[in-house]
Structure formats: structure tokens, C-alpha cells
Amino acid sequence: MKAASFEYVRPDRLERAIAFLTEHGDEAKVIAGGQSLVPMLAFRLTAPRFLVDIGRISELRRVAIDAGGIRLGALARWRDIERNEELHRAHPLLVEAIRHVAHYQIRNRGTVGGSLAHADPAAEMPGIAITCEAKIVVAGRQGQRVIPAANFFTGPLTTVLQPDELIVEVRLPSWRSGRRWAFEEFARRRGDFALAGIALFYDTENGKACDARVGAVGVADTPVRLPAVEATINGNTITENVICAAGAAAFDSVDPPDDIHAPGDYRRALLQVLTERALSSAAQPGRGDNV
Amino acid sequence: MSQRQIARFTVNGKAHEAAVEPRTTLADCLRHDLKLTGTHVGCEHGVCGACTVIADGEAVRSCLMFAVQADGMDITTVEGLSEGDQLSPLQASFRKHHAVQCGFCTAGILTTAHVLLTEEPDADADRIREVLSGNICRCTGYVQIIDAVLDARAAYKAKDAR
Numbered sequence: 001m002k003a004a005s006f007e008y009v010r011p012d013r014l015e016r017a018i019a020f021l022t023e024h025g026d027e028a029k030v031i032a033g034g035q036s037l038v039p040m041l042a043f044r045l046t047a048p049r050f051l052v053d054i055g056r057i058s059e060l061r062r063v064a065i066d067a068g069g070i071r072l073g074a075l076a077r078w079r080d081i082e083r084n085e086e087l088h089r090a091h092p093l094l095v096e097a098i099r100h101v102a103h104y105q106i107r108n109r110g111t112v113g114g115s116l117a118h119a120d121p122a123a124e125m126p127g128i129a130i131t132c133e134a135k136i137v138v139a140g141r142q143g144q145r146v147i148p149a150a151n152f153f154t155g156p157l158t159t160v161l162q163p164d165e166l167i168v169e170v171r172l173p174s175w176r177s178g179r180r181w182a183f184e185e186f187a188r189r190r191g192d193f194a195l196a197g198i199a200l201f202y203d204t205e206n207g208k209a210c211d212a213r214v215g216a217v218g219v220a221d222t223p224v225r226l227p228a229v230e231a232t233i234n235g236n237t238i239t240e241n242v243i244c245a246a247g248a249a250a251f252d253s254v255d256p257p258d259d260i261h262a263p264g265d266y267r268r269a270l271l272q273v274l275t276e277r278a279l280s281s282a283a284q285p286g287r288g289d290n291v
Numbered sequence: 292m293s294q295r296q297i298a299r300f301t302v303n304g305k306a307h308e309a310a311v312e313p314r315t316t317l318a319d320c321l322r323h324d325l326k327l328t329g330t331h332v333g334c335e336h337g338v339c340g341a342c343t344v345i346a347d348g349e350a351v352r353s354c355l356m357f358a359v360q361a362d363g364m365d366i367t368t369v370e371g372l373s374e375g376d377q378l379s380p381l382q383a384s385f386r387k388h389h390a391v392q393c394g395f396c397t398a399g400i401l402t403t404a405h406v407l408l409t410e411e412p413d414a415d416a417d418r419i420r421e422v423l424s425g426n427i428c429r430c431t432g433y434v435q436i437i438d439a440v441l442d443a444r445a446a447y448k449a450k451d452a453r
Contacts, residue, residue: 038336038354038357042336
């Protein structure tokens with residue numbers, strides 16, 4: 001199918017993009033890589049009067065790693081993350097999760113900011129943002145504001161972004177060395193959206209797990225943190241019993257609705273198994289070694 | 292209908308200028324404006340991979356880009372892989388292994404595999420399968436396609452060595 005008519009503008013600087021959105025935000029859609037938006041336009045699920053292409057605003061492409069953490073510019077693509085050797089060391093969980101995003105051709109165009117703004121509840125990047133307590137920096141006519149990921153997603157394909165705002169970057173807290181982590185998801189075809197997925201990490205003190213963070217995708221209206229699962233991990237040595245308890249807590253934490261892709265009960269059972277697998281894999285000897 | 296805009300890009304080494312409606316996808320622009328019908332359009336929403344072209348050296352779905360977004364880019368379509376009537380080593384390998392049945396998906400698979408082998412001439416069967424999971428073929432069952440791509444690796448390694 002073909003998109004409805006729209007007018008196309010391609011500002012070359014952030015201020016110009018914001019100026020345009022300030023005036024026309026209600027009738028405009030921002031396009032970055034377009035890998036989620038173009039299908040929606042093709043299906044005419046959205047038919048904006050203006051398409052604002054931010055793809056050439058080079059300052060939004062930056063990826064920076066320092067003691068404070070990682071900053072991914074809104075235009076950083078899956079390909080850029082996958083191929084950034086420094087990121088493999090600085091945030092192995094991010095890189096592993098991103099390996100699951102979409103197919104080869106889409107990975108060459110799809111962006112971090114686009115995925116966050118699109119807010120598909122099954123998408124990996126929003127899940128990582130929630131799990132890692134990322135901060136999402138957005139710019140609008142009133143300047144910048146920094147939004148904790150936990151407050152950013154309000155429902156399927158819905159966020160707190162205002163019509164005059166666009167995402168500038170996402171900040172991930174720095175990664176502690178020796179941290180144990182895993183990412184697991186299941187999709188029917190590699191590269192498709194996951195039916196369920198889980199990201200987790202924890203640190204270790206005196207042989208016991210602490211500061212666990214667990215988040216899931218594909219099982220609710222938005223990506224979700226699973227504090228009940230974190231509680232089963234914290235303060236414990238990771239044994240078979242703890243792994244089973246974590247899986248059971250994951251099962252009890254969610255109540256996904258039935259949809260055309262899978263019954264809710266199936267997603268829930270899947271999340272339980274994925275949680276067990278993830279925790280078991282995080283606890284493997286050598287997993288926390290930064291390579 | 293919104294105003295047409297001029298998109299200028301290079302296709303298969305030749306500069307082109309097309310006056311397009313902004314909503315025209317790169318795929319439709321290549322086929323309808325430039326008459327390069329080797330690029331096929333299957334699903335029109337980024338699932339089937341048939342429309343894959345090479346933009347600035349990277350495989351992209353041309354149905355998920357508007358022609359105006361390609362302004363200034365260097366595009367290669369399946370027509371640009373061969374030299375005249377001379378099949379490229381990858382294309383010759385597809386013929387040798389009977390990796391084509393109805394042929395609808397072939398252009399997208401050739402462009403995808405060409406970039407893959409250019410970047411990763413040592414790609415193994417698993418990697419090739421993973422990459423081609425983004426290209427739907429409903430005829431072959433993929434076995435001959437994977438064989439053909441594996442067999443073409445030698446030509447890309449030789450290119451690397453030069």
C-alpha cells in the first residue's frame with residue numbers, strides 16, 4: 001500500500017527541527033530511520049501533513065562512553081551499536097539485546113531514538129532503557145528535559161513526548177565491572193518482534209547477588225520492570241532453587257492479554273522459562289568477565 | 292497531492308534526478324521513474340526483503356525509504372551487480388546451484404548477499420541464514436540459496452586479497 005500525501009522537510013540542525021515542530025507539531029511526524037514509521041504510513045495508520053526528517057542532523061548520531069555512563073545519540077543505528085567494539089566492553093547487555101533487533105537490512109537504518117519514540121511494547125531498546133534505568137533526553141521549544149525511562153512509556157506506541165519535542169539522546173548508567181547479566185527472547189522467526197523477552201543483571205558481593213535489575217518486553221502494554229523477580233535474586237547465591245523462584249515470580253508478575261500472535265498464558269509461561277534461562281546463564285562461571 | 296520535490300542520487304554509477312511526490316518510496320521511484328524494474332516490490336511494509344537495494348554500501352529495504360530521503364546517496368540495484376551481460380560471481384553461483392525458482396525474491400537476495408560477502412567474506416552458513424532471514428523466498432526452501440552464497444565466498448575473498 002502507498003502512504004497518503006504529506007509534505008517533506010529535512011532540517012539540517014536541531015534548532016530548525018524544533019522550530020518547525022513548535023509551529024506544526026500537531027500535524028507532523030518525525031522520521032529518523034523510518035523502519036517503524038514507514039510501514040505505519042504505508043498502512044495509513046498515520047497520515048501526518050508533514051514529515052520532518054531528522055536523519056541528516058549529524059549531532060544526533062554521536063555515541064559517547066565516559067565514567068558517567070553511555071550516551072547514545074537518537075540517530076545511533078543498530079548497526080552502529082553492533083559494530084562499536086568499545087560498547088561491547090562498556091555495556092555487554094545493551095549489545096546482546098540489540099543483536100536481536102530486526103533483520104539485517106532494517107538494522108542498517110533503524111535508530112535508538114526511533115525505537116524509543118515508537119514504543120513498541122515488544123521492542124528491545126525500550127526494554128533495555130527500562131531495565132537499566134536509562135534517562136531519555138528530549139528537546140522542545142522550552143529547551144531540554146531529561147525523562148527517566150520509567151516515566152517515558154505510557155502505553156502501546158504511546159509516550160510522554162509532546163508534539164514539539166524530539167528525542168536527542170538516551171543515557172545509560174555506567175556498567176560495573178564483574179557484573180552478571182543475560183538477555184533472552186523468543187520470536188518465531190529470528191529478527192521478528194519477540195513474543196516475550198527478558199533482560200537482567202546483578203552485581204555480586206561476598207558471593208551473594210545484589211542490586212538486581214530485571215525487565216521484560218512483549219508481556220504488557222509497555223516494557224516492565226519486575227521487582228518481584230529482583231527480590232528473589234538479591235541477597236542470594238544463584239542456585240537451582242533461586243532460579244525456579246525467579247521464574248515463578250516472573251510468571252506471577254505479568255498478565256499479558258491474548259492477541260493474534262499468542263495467547264496471554266503462553267507469553268506468561270514463555271517469560272517464566274526465559275527468566276530461568278537468563279538467570280541460569282548469568283550465573284555461569286566467567287559470565288561477569290568483561291571481555 | 293503534495294508538491295513534487297527533486298531527489299538527486301546516483302544509481303548504478305549514473306547520476307539521476309527525479310521529480311517525485313514525497314510519499315514515493317525509493318522502490319517505486321526506481322521502478323516507475325527510472326524504469327529499473329529489477330528491484331521487486333513484495334509486501335510494501337518491510338517484511339519480505341524483495342526490494343532490497345544497496346545505499347551507500349549498505350543493504351536497505353527500498354520500500355521503507357522515501358526517494359527524497361535518498362537524496363545525495365549512492366544506490367546500487369540488482370542491475371548494477373553484473374557487468375553488462377557478464378554475470379557477477381554471486382549471480383553465476385546462483386545459476387550453478389539452481390538457487391532461483393520463480394525469481395521474485397532473487398534481486399533482494401542478491402543485493403543482500405553481495406553486501407554481506409563484501410563486508411564478511413568469511414560468513415559461515417549460520418551467518419548467511421541469519422542475514423537472509425530478512426528475505427522471504429516461498430519456492431526454494433533456501434537450501435540452494437545458502438549453497439550458492441557459500442560457494443561465492445571464494446570470489447569475494449580473492450577480491451579482498453587484491
